[in-house]
Amino acid sequence: MTAAKGKVRLTRDSALALLAGMLRIRRFEETCAELYTAEKIRGFLHLYIGEEAIAVGALDALAPDDAVVATYREHGHALARGIAMDRIMAEMYGKQSGCSRGRGGSMHIYDAATRFYGGNAIVGGGLPLAVGLALADRMQGRDAVTACFFGEGAVAEGEFHESANLAALWKLPVLFVCENNRYAMGTALDRSESQTDLHVKAASYAMGSEVVDGMDVVAVEAAARRAVDAMRSGGGPHFLECRTYRFRAHSMFDAQLYRDKAEIEEWKTHGPVVRFTAWLRETGLLHDSDLARIEADIAAEIDAAVAFAEAAPWEPVEDLERFVLMAEVPE
């Protein structure tokens, strides 16, 4: 693993925190898969397994007042952003104690306290929102930035181009984080893009643009920090093409006819957890007892979250029409 340029202070604690962050997402997603097969979680379930380094690294570079827009594959982002796991799990179950009162489920996690604006199920649909959020911060003199996560499939949507252009034109503090996992559901990148180097497309909109190894949590964080720092002092948007891979299917109900098992196995050998764990061991930052403790803590947290979700109430049907229209702007 290459050491990143720029300011990444990698103490033992921060390093273990990064590892724990990724493992927390990993184990959470595995639990969700199990719960889904048992029909506790319904609808669509899109797992982030394999891509954890991007959410953990990028969100580590953000401040609490920054805004986050993500996609339907957003459980990892929600966890990394600091939304309580039990509220996320309850949301997966559809219970009233979930972050969105159970109304959204897996694809629509929202949290006002952490400025987490979903959870968007329309590919590309969150990008204009991110532009607007950044615009609002800029117009109100706040130095917050907006991180917008999306897959490489979104780059084909018109909304990506409109949003990139607008953000660059108006010099808005949007961090476009493209999680290029090479497959838009079942369509490989080279079957859908004339230009597969996505950072080149973004660069053509006159914004800072680079490729990042999406399996390297430290590299992701370093790149994100650089971009965010530049943005805070009046800089324009920035595009990070994070190259990664998802180890599971697009969603639970996917026979993966479009890719080879061999390819998956190959990517797993240099996945984010494997690589970082190995590096931490090499550098002596990680001991077995650390790992055991981290896994135990995570297991306990997950157990508690599942219990919380199981016991949580359903929203009463009488409340169905609440919040169709708002009586006032919250806060």
Next chain:
Amino acid sequence: MTAKGKSAKAQMGAAKKGAARKIVARKGRTVRTTYREAVREAIRDALARDPRVFLMGEDVGRYGGCYAVSKGLLEEFGEDRVRDTPLSESGFVGAGIGAALGGMRPIVEVMTVNFSLLALDQIVNNAATIPHMSGGQFAVPLVIRMATGSGRQLAAQHSHSLEGWYAHIPGIKVLAPATLADARGMLWSALLDPNPVLIFEHVLLYNMEGDLAADAGPVPIEGAAVRREGTDISLVTYGGSLFKCLAAAEELAADGIAAEVIDLRCLRPLDEATILASVAKTHRALIVDEGWRSGGISAEIATRIVEGGFYDLDAPVARLCGAEVPIPYPRHLEEASVPQTADITAAARALVRPE
């Protein structure tokens, strides 16, 4: 066309918080103005009152607005508050939503409803949905203004009346100001509303001239208005068809038929109470809508009348709608494609005095 403001004893439906209020035509100082100028004044007023308000859309700044509504505003308020956008309806409507989420009070101008189709995903899947889907965590206090309707021989892709489509969506409010007072007063109330509000301005209304109270201010954005009282038939309409209905009512009066004209003002939510009260009085209803008949808002209104006023009806509910065609370019065909005053008069007469 002159708006017959004087005859209007506008009756607004109950506002969310208060009881029904009657707004009587003012007798104080009035100014001679146009619908366009009234809208401009409304925007100017909003920009001046609240620093969170800004106007964003195609050609609203340098060009002065496609319909000259925002002429002069860029010079007065600057580029930050009056923003020209690229041709990116989805992008800038979505940005408007994001900006509203982020604490601003944007006025997004989509040049016409015809182009709004490009932004339909943002409006339907984000603006209308986020408050409910997030469990009430976020509001989207956004106003989107659009020109709508036909009448300028602009052919099919520039002549739609899709207000009825939007009125189908829960989570947004849909307004159709048809008078100077509403053009002037609805915008501020819409900006105060925590929900996404769509304001449709019919293209034929921009030049409409009339008298407006010099101190005209905000008006409620819910509730229909009885623009003319009558006893023989209720003409229920909105937007660009209002002045045609008023003209028809004049003609009918000369013929001994007293038509009551209801200006819906707000298509979502619909003011059922006012409509039903009118039908209870007149026992006949004719809905006039420039949009297409099939599945249009006229169908919704007719159904509500049947649901709530069945036993008051002395004749089937009737409607005059746009012909089921893409609006054509030549004048005579365009005119034949939407209800005109003569059509309204004839239809009303036929309902009151069947052969």
Next chain:
Amino acid sequence: MSEFRMPSLGADMEAGTLVEWFVGAGDTVARGDIVAVVETQKGAIEIEIFESGRVAEILVGPGEKVPVGTVLARIEAPGAPVKKASAKKAPAAKAPAKKAPAKKVPPKKAPAKMAPPKPAPPMPPAGARLRISPAARRRAQELGLETAGIAGTGAGGAITLADIEAAAASAPGPAAAVPAAAPAGTPQASMRQAIAAAMSRANREIPHYYLSRTIDMEAALGWLEATNARRPIARRLIAAALLLRAVAVALRDFPDLNGFWIDGAARPAAHIHVGWSVSLRGGGLVAPAILDADTKPLETLMAALRDLVKRARAGGLRSSEMSAQTVTVTSLGDLGADAVHGVIYPPQLALVGFGRVQARPWVVGEDIAPRRVVEASLAADHRASDGHRGGLFLAALDKLLQEPETL
């Protein structure tokens, strides 16, 4: 022992076909191991096991298609306590019904999303498919009017409000008395309109024939005067009461003059409710019904008349009084006409009229003496009766009035 079940892999997956096992009975498995392949509508998908242990028994073999949730194998935990995931317990309880996995959803019914339809006003008895507007139907119901047989002036011959009002005016006017919502406009104006409509219709539809008979009233009036002399003023009778009763009693034998023409046939009424015309101050006419006039003694009729006139003029008539008439009597009293040639109020069958009582030279025996006489007239529906019958009625009427003490 725990159960490994066919997993749900998608919202629209209902069943899967076990294609291949990677483990068999006796094999050790670890959490996360891929243990089998399942064929679904989307293709073959590998399925994993979420617990560690030993495969005790395989229950579903290759080629078998089973619903989601079916137990595929039993797993023995290797001496360890039951695994931590509490979620696993729930599927066990749900084995049978696969169609409704949301079993945990509370059984509350969804509240009506739309306001429940307002309770409909009770429908009047429907005839054959009648073209009548809802408003007209409701009004007819309020007035207790039979809707069949009323001619409609609406589109396609539909019966409209105006038609009902007109029909009601034939039984007296729609005046302010009726508590239900009246159309806008002054009561006088709408009454006039309704009378106009009724009279036009009568003229249009009813083939009238007219008969008259001059009746010697000396006996009746003499009796009246003698009776009244013995009574306090409050209990005195007026001639109208005599006339009213005589008509009612006479009609007992003439069902073809007491009833309605409806749907192409004469329908005699079971009762004799006489509508007595009362003129109102300010113009306008009502003829409220005196119910069962043939059964009421003179005193009662007198009281009823007095009460009715008072209430008619004050606007306090009941809707039943406005609609129950089976025949109408118009007595013009001292107003100046010798005889009434009236128009029947549809759908009634007859109108009995009385002109003013006047003294005329009369043949009595062989002499000519002045007698107080009154011209009684009958306007009748020729569809229901003919002149012969009408004449007989007038004769009967005459006879009754010659014996006033029997009335």
